[in-house]
Amino acid sequence: xxALPLVGATFxxxxxxxxxxxxxAGGRFRLGAANMVAMAGGFxxxxxSLWQRGRVEGSCPINSLFDVLVFMSWAIVLIxxxxxxxxxxxxxxxxxxPLVLSIxxxxxxAPIGRSAAVRVVRDPYIEFHASLSLIAYGAFxxxxxAGLMYLVQDRQLKRRKGxxxxxxxxxxxxxxxxxxxxxxxxxxxxxxxxAAGFLSGMPVNTLKFWTSAAIWGIYGAxxxxxxxxxxxxxxxxxxxxxxxxxxxxxxxAIQHLSAPQ
Amino acid sequence: xxxxxxxxNHHSAAVDIREKFAVATHELxxxxxxxxxxxxxxxxxxVSTCNRVEFYAASVCPIRVMDGxxxxxxxxxxxxxxxxxTHVSPRSVRHLFRVASGLDSMVIGETEILGQLKQAYxxxxxxxxxxxxxxxxxxxxxxxxKQVRSETRITRGSTSVGSVAVDLAEKIFGDLSGRKxxxxxAGETSERTARSLVSRGVRTVIVANRTFERAAQLAGEIxxxxxxxxxxxxxxxxxxxxxxSTAAPHPVVTREKLEPLLRSRDGxxxxxxxxxxxxxxxxxxxxxxxxxxxxxxxLEQIVRQSLEVRQAEVARCEQMIDRHVGSFVSWMRTHIxxxx
Numbered sequence: 001x002x003a004l005p006l007v008g009a010t011f012x013x014x015x016x017x018x019x020x021x022x023x024x025a026g027g028r029f030r031l032g033a034a035n036m037v038a039m040a041g042g043f044x045x046x047x048x049s050l051w052q053r054g055r056v057e058g059s060c061p062i063n064s065l066f067d068v069l070v071f072m073s074w075a076i077v078l079i080x081x082x083x084x085x086x087x088x089x090x091x092x093x094x095x096x097x098p099l100v101l102s103i104x105x106x107x108x109x110a111p112i113g114r115s116a117a118v119r120v121v122r123d124p125y126i127e128f129h130a131s132l133s134l135i136a137y138g139a140f141x142x143x144x145x146a147g148l149m150y151l152v153q154d155r156q157l158k159r160r161k162g163x164x165x166x167x168x169x170x171x172x173x174x175x176x177x178x179x180x181x182x183x184x185x186x187x188x189x190x191x192x193x194x195a196a197g198f199l200s201g202m203p204v205n206t207l208k209f210w211t212s213a214a215i216w217g218i219y220g221a222x223x224x225x226x227x228x229x230x231x232x233x234x235x236x237x238x239x240x241x242x243x244x245x246x247x248x249x250x251x252x253a254i255q256h257l258s259a260p261q
Numbered sequence: 262x263x264x265x266x267x268x269x270n271h272h273s274a275a276v277d278i279r280e281k282f283a284v285a286t287h288e289l290x291x292x293x294x295x296x297x298x299x300x301x302x303x304x305x306x307x308v309s310t311c312n313r314v315e316f317y318a319a320s321v322c323p324i325r326v327m328d329g330x331x332x333x334x335x336x337x338x339x340x341x342x343x344x345x346x347t348h349v350s351p352r353s354v355r356h357l358f359r360v361a362s363g364l365d366s367m368v369i370g371e372t373e374i375l376g377q378l379k380q381a382y383x384x385x386x387x388x389x390x391x392x393x394x395x396x397x398x399x400x401x402x403x404x405x406x407k408q409v410r411s412e413t414r415i416t417r418g419s420t421s422v423g424s425v426a427v428d429l430a431e432k433i434f435g436d437l438s439g440r441k442x443x444x445x446x447a448g449e450t451s452e453r454t455a456r457s458l459v460s461r462g463v464r465t466v467i468v469a470n471r472t473f474e475r476a477a478q479l480a481g482e483i484x485x486x487x488x489x490x491x492x493x494x495x496x497x498x499x500x501x502x503x504x505x506s507t508a509a510p511h512p513v514v515t516r517e518k519l520e521p522l523l524r525s526r527d528g529x530x531x532x533x534x535x536x537x538x539x540x541x542x543x544x545x546x547x548x549x550x551x552x553x554x555x556x557x558x559x560l561e562q563i564v565r566q567s568l569e570v571r572q573a574e575v576a577r578c579e580q581m582i583d584r585h586v587g588s589f590v591s592w593m594r595t596h597i598x599x600x601x
Contacts, residue, residue: 157433158547160559161566167418167428171435173530229527232550 005049006070010104012042016097035093042100043081046074060127062134068255069107071131073100075138083142083182095145112252125200132193133212137247139186140219144244146179147237154234176233179240180226187219211250218243262303262394262593263323266353267330267345268315271367274344281338282314286384293390299329304392306385306399308360310377312367317357319394323349351590354398358582361406363415370415370571375406397592405585412581413574418567422450422560423457425567426534430458430502433532433553438462443500445469445493445514446507447479450536454504459483467500469493471507497522503533505541512543519546526551534560 016038023035050071053061061067077100084092106112153169169175194216197204222239225231231239269282284292284307296305301322308315320326327347334345348356356365361378363370382399385391391399410416419425427437434440440463444451447470455466466485469492470476476487488496507513514533523531528551535542535556547554 153432157429157553160555161562167432169432171432173433174435232528234550 005045005052006104006108009042009045009049010101010108012038012045013097013101013104016042016093017101020094020097035097039077039081039093039097043074043077046070046077050074060131062127062130065112065252065255066107068134068251069103069112072134072137072141072251073103073107075135076100076103076141078135079138079142079182079185080145083178092142092145092149095149096142099141099145123200123202125196126202129193129197129200132189132196136186136189136193137251139182139189140240140244140247143179143182143186143240146175146182147240150175150179150233150237151241154237172233176237179233179237180223183219183223183226183236183240187216187223190216190219208254211254215243215247215250262319262321262596264350264353264357264394264398264593265318265320265323265326265330266315266348266356267318267327267334268308268313269344269346270313270315270365272365273346278344279312279314282309282334284309284314289384290388293385293388296330296333297390299326299333301325302329304385304395305390306382306395308378308381310374313360313365315360317353317395317398319392319398350593351586354589355582355586357398357402358405358585359579361402362409362578362582363406364409364575364578364582368420369568369575370410370417371420372410372416375403378406379403393596394593398589401585401589405582408585409578409581413577414570415574415578417570417574418563420564420567420571422536422557422564423454425560425563426454426504426555427457427461429553429555429563430532431461433530434501436462439464440501441465441467441499442502442504443467443469443493443497444479444485445490445503445505445541446471446509446537447475448506448536451504451506451534452479452483454534454536455483455485458502463502467493467496494518494522498525501529501532503531504536505533506536507541508537509541510539512541514542514546516543516545516549519552520549523549523552536560 016035019035019038050061053067053070057063057067060071062071076096080092080096084096149169150172153172153175156169157172170178194212218239222231222236222243226233226236269279271279274282289307289309292307293305296302296316296318301320303319303321305316305318308317316330318326318330327349331345359365361375363372363374366374378399382391385395419428430437430440437458438461440458442455442458442463442465444455444466447468455463459466466480466483467488468476468480468485469488469490470479471490473487473489476490479485480487486496503514505514530551530553533542533546533552533554535554538557540556542554542556544554546552
């Protein structure tokens with residue numbers, strides 16, 4: 001029974017993805033309310049699943065790689081629902097649902113640790129640090145998606161062939177702005193989360209510290225260079241995709257090193 | 262009750278014939294009044310645009326009404342009434358649905374015709390010339406047009422070089438209000454393109470031409486600024502869209518010239534529309550980051566693509582229209598008015 005909300009959420013994202021593929025294959029590029037309903041339904045079910053898991057674990061449910069992946073999926077959907085409509089980034093859902101679906105399927109099907117290691121000492125700073133880091137990664141994921149959309153649109157414009165994708169993706173300037181703002185959001189959240197981590201005074205594994213510092217430093221450097229116009233929007237977009245892939249790859253190691261002993 | 266349609270359009274008659282049939286707005290009431298005197302005619306709507314003049318009528322005696330209509334048009338158009346095509350329902354219903362959906366237009370899928378049909382119908386209603394069947398027919402036609410446009414790709418893409426350029430500019434910059442355009446070489450196509458951009462909110466247009474007087478004239482017409490041709494690069498800093506159409510035999514905008522100008526743009530994109538033949542912009546310019554270069558061939562290719570997409574959608578639209586014709590004809594069968 002406990003797994004039902006998560007399975008339901010996965011099904012919602014599968015529906016959203018399938019609907020998107022059908023719509024795009026039919027030559028229409030307006031995802032409309034059906035996609036939004038599927039995404040919102042998935043988000044509610046993910047929230048329910050996290051709440052159940054939190055009750056069982058007696059803490060914020062981020063104590064295993066399985067938990068971390070589910071929590072990050074929740075953060076990605078949350079930010080996409082918050083950012084997509086106001087920026088009128090039509091089709092952002094089309095790029096978000098396959099990413100979330102892949103993460104959720106991996107979490108449920110791959111042989112990864114599910115049992116939560118329960119912390120002996122509960123520290124609100126540590127929980128705040130860990131959960132905020134994952135929300136920051138959600139923002140970086142969305143920045144990566146906006147970056148990917150930017151690169152696709154750039155390629156469409158450079159090809160000079162027109163085509164339905166070109167005329168249905170958002171304007172490239174808007175994608176560049178969204179990409180930069182999401183990077184700022186993620187960076188701000190990550191900075192606050194690291195500050196909370198330091199305040200907790202918890203002992204930190206050296207490898208984890210330097211990996212996290214490298215991620216923070218890379219995003220910070222990207223933003224500074226973008227601010228002083230030394231990093232053009234196209235390269236920022238490409239880097240935000242690449243760095244997020246790196247973050248995803250290092251996530252299991254960081255989670256393993258962060259797990260309470 | 263039958264729905265009749267008699268008319269001429271761009272398929273059946275040249276403009277010199279069409280203009281004889283045209284019914285100006287101020288004549289409409291008189292012409293409607295005159296044709297309503299035709300024996301057996303219950304109501305009528307006249308559609309008169311640059312590409313078609315069509316008379317839709319409701320009658321239980323189609324042959325008599327059609328003869329009367331021909332007789333009137335022969336009087337009005339110096340015996341060219343024989344050029345008319347005529348349809349009786351269900352073909353007339355199908356014809357109106359196709360017209361409303363833009364399938365019978367010169368540019369397939371164009372949307373202006375729907376507005377013109379609505380105006381024609383409103384004018385006939387105001388004159389009290391419509392009947393229950395005509396009301397139902399036109400309301401149904403508007404619904405069909407809406408459905409065809411929203412459920413198929415018949416209106417997809419732009420069908421002129423100017424509108425493609427505007428669409429591309431919007432895909433680069435989003436909102437065009439506040440954007441700056443520079444015209445290098447004040448040709449006719451560049452002028453039309455600039456006007457299209459201004460109509461979408463472009464704030465400033467800078468015109469540079471070999472003949473300064475021509476630049477000043479065009480700048481005056483579209484509310485822009487004229488600069489000497491040799492100084493165009495000095496005012497380039499804030500330009501977002503560059504339209505080139507000079508008669509120069511060699512490239513005017515080269516990578517070497519443009520690269521230093523781009524450094525001060527803070528990563529803002531630059532859209533270059535090269536309408537000149539031979540081309541004004543060196544091909545290597547397209548390799549620059551944030552620069553999107555479109556020449557006349559690439560713009561025309563996008564126009565052709567749009568037309569092909571629309572053409573490929575015609576069969577789907579026809580199927581939709583056939584279903585609607587069936588449903589309208591069924592309604593007519595259940596609402597029979599008898600000849601009096």
